[in-house]
Amino acid sequence: GAGVSQSPSNKVTEKGKDVELRCDPISGHTALYWYRQSLGQGLEFLIYFQGNSAPDKSGLPSDRFSAERTGGSVSTLTIQRTQQEDSAVYLCASSADRPRGGYTFGSGTRLTVV
């Protein structure tokens, strides 16, 4: 597609449930990033995939968070046993190998844990 697509756009879940967030990057973009943004705050880095290299998972806040990228394209961010503090907008971005034009962001998934 023309842009980065994220689904769902909104997700309300009960505390303790697992959720999966999906990101479809721009075709041909080798790099894919997940960020989290709490209300009125900046972006918090979560995880970064670059081609066939091992992902940089240094931003994942706990072992309840995991992500995978299948076939170098679609990525899924999974949060297990959700907590209220997980409520945030989860943003995905992709870029070409050398992002001369910067990253392209999706519209995000707003996760609310009740």
Added chain:
Amino acid sequence: SQQGEEDPQALSIQEGENATMNCSYKTSINNLQWYRQNSGRGLVHLILIRSNEREKHSGRLRVTLDTSKKSSSLLITASRAADTASYFCATEKAAGNKLTFGGGTRVLVKP
């Protein structure tokens, strides 16, 4: 903690005025980027300036970079109501590495 910190946190101006916001960072970088965010959703890339560049223009936007002071500024000239948004700076330590974002500046342009 954030690599980049924007100043001010919020800015309110009249349409037609210029808006200036600053970004400071802590470590050496390969490039610095500015993004705009409307309504708390996806970010839009505005401009990228490399560590060996000092100034860059794009339309009504002017970005400067001072690597000796580890700071950058974004100037929006002749602001419009549509410029109302949050603006974030982000730094990349090495080419192709992850971006580290600051906390953003919320800009309100009053018609």
